[in-house]
Amino acid sequence: MNTIIEPFRIKSVEPIYFNTEAERALIVEKAFYNPFLIHSTDVMIDLLTDSGTSAMSSNQWAGMMQGDESYAGSPSFFRFEKTIQEITGFPLVIPTHQGRAAEKILFSILGGKGKYFVSNTLFDTTRANIEFSGAEGVDLICEEGKHPSIPAPFKGNMDTTLLKKFIEEKGTANIPLCIITVTNNSGGGQPVSMQNIKEVRAICTEYKIPLFIDACRFAENSYFIKLREEGYADKSVREIAKELFSYADGCTMSAKKDAFANIGGFLAMRNEDLAQHCRNLLIMTEGFPTYGGLAGRDLEAIAIGLNEVLDEHYLQYRIRSIEYLSNKLIAAGVPVMQPAGGHAVYLDAKEFLAHIPVDQYPGQALVAALYVHGGIRSVEIGSLMFGKYDEHKKLIPAQLELVRLAIPRRVYTQSHIDYVAEVIIEVFNKRDEIKGLTITEEPPMLRHFTAKLKPIESK
Numbered sequence: 001m002n003t004i005i006e007p008f009r010i011k012s013v014e015p016i017y018f019n020t021e022a023e024r025a026l027i028v029e030k031a032f033y034n035p036f037l038i039h040s041t042d043v044m045i046d047l048l049t050d051s052g053t054s055a056m057s058s059n060q061w062a063g064m065m066q067g068d069e070s071y072a073g074s075p076s077f078f079r080f081e082k083t084i085q086e087i088t089g090f091p092l093v094i095p096t097h098q099g100r101a102a103e104k105i106l107f108s109i110l111g112g113k114g115k116y117f118v119s120n121t122l123f124d125t126t127r128a129n130i131e132f133s134g135a136e137g138v139d140l141i142c143e144e145g146k147h148p149s150i151p152a153p154f155k156g157n158m159d160t161t162l163l164k165k166f167i168e169e170k171g172t173a174n175i176p177l178c179i180i181t182v183t184n185n186s187g188g189g190q191p192v193s194m195q196n197i198k199e200v201r202a203i204c205t206e207y208k209i210p211l212f213i214d215a216c217r218f219a220e221n222s223y224f225i226k227l228r229e230e231g232y233a234d235k236s237v238r239e240i241a242k243e244l245f246s247y248a249d250g251c252t253m254s255a256k257k258d259a260f261a262n263i264g265g266f267l268a269m270r271n272e273d274l275a276q277h278c279r280n281l282l283i284m285t286e287g288f289p290t291y292g293g294l295a296g297r298d299l300e301a302i303a304i305g306l307n308e309v310l311d312e313h314y315l316q317y318r319i320r321s322i323e324y325l326s327n328k329l330i331a332a333g334v335p336v337m338q339p340a341g342g343h344a345v346y347l348d349a350k351e352f353l354a355h356i357p358v359d360q361y362p363g364q365a366l367v368a369a370l371y372v373h374g375g376i377r378s379v380e381i382g383s384l385m386f387g388k389y390d391e392h393k394k395l396i397p398a399q400l401e402l403v404r405l406a407i408p409r410r411v412y413t414q415s416h417i418d419y420v421a422e423v424i425i426e427v428f429n430k431r432d433e434i435k436g437l438t439i440t441e442e443p444p445m446l447r448h449f450t451a452k453l454k455p456i457e458s459k
């Protein structure tokens, strides 16, 4: 038997709202060609993000009823803390309301002008929190990670030669932290190998720089290690995850991804001094250290979700179902990041819309086209998200122009995904009709969330 079935049955369902192509053309115009400004009830298949959009299990919902809402010392916190300690091996656990709250606390303490944070690739909120502190975020992705169409097993790896060179150049004192994002969301959801993590650890030890993991998708990354890295086939994903965390000094985590929770996050670490600093800030902005910004019931849902995600039937289904969509697109000649990521398929918009120059945001133009044609909501991960301006206000483009189709966990079935593939292939076949976009309004930071755009009319 080759068919891998969804390892769950459905007990509760939500309606999908249908609309027409003509209606969607008006909706996208009113939303200024920005998917974040479209109402979710106007979306048929929502692949904007895999964050906070998971279907919780009946066990998680049952756990929520057990949530103890005491301000201090709730048993829900101690279950949450113990689960994270067991999975990560980090003794000090600090709950936050989501991943970026953990980042804000960490970088407020470690950041500041003249400092550099080095990474394989920083996620947008991580980079923004670093920059907000006055510091700079630096991506040192391996060469394979820069070429969407060439498959390689671990395209999320950090370039260790560049890392050493960068540290030698800037000096250890100016680099408070190295961060490895697993899987590498902004670089195509690609995994990082255990070997690479070990090598980065050795460099960090040599130069006395602490290493943190951005652990949002640690289970998906660990499963890729099991599938692709020599020596791990017979290890459990739980063991692999434990080893992965053993090389780090701490982690930030958004529980909205691999923990199947609709909200939540945490910081975990080994250093008591740093943890104390974090808790002091936590109390000011998030809450008392035994609840962070969360309700007791959220802590329960996260604790249960963290154990559920390590189920290998689930991970096999998860990774294969993303690959299924990717394979259908590749067979039709659609340019996608290869191999498929752990949580998403990434279209290569630079190739897909080769007639649209990068300063006309081909990724965003493709996002709009997928919405209008099939009611599918996706997100640009390219020059709208990461582009900067030089002193003449000329765009400095991002390294890649990708469109991410992030698949919410346990939410859509195979026929939803078949529909998504059909829509993308139809759009691909009439790609020449798609026009570039220009920005009419934008905020100074994280502009992709609220920027307004309009199509460039042909001359």
Ligand code: F0G
Pocket (backbone or CB within 6 Å): 048, 049, 050, 051, 098, 099, 100, 101, 123, 125, 126, 181, 185, 214, 216, 253, 254, 255, 256, 264, 265
């Ligand atoms: N780090 C990574 C790698 C992420 O993907 C995200 C969120 C965060 C940190 C921040 O976590 O949302 O809980 O504050 N990614 C979402 C996404 C939003 O769509 O990829 P958060």
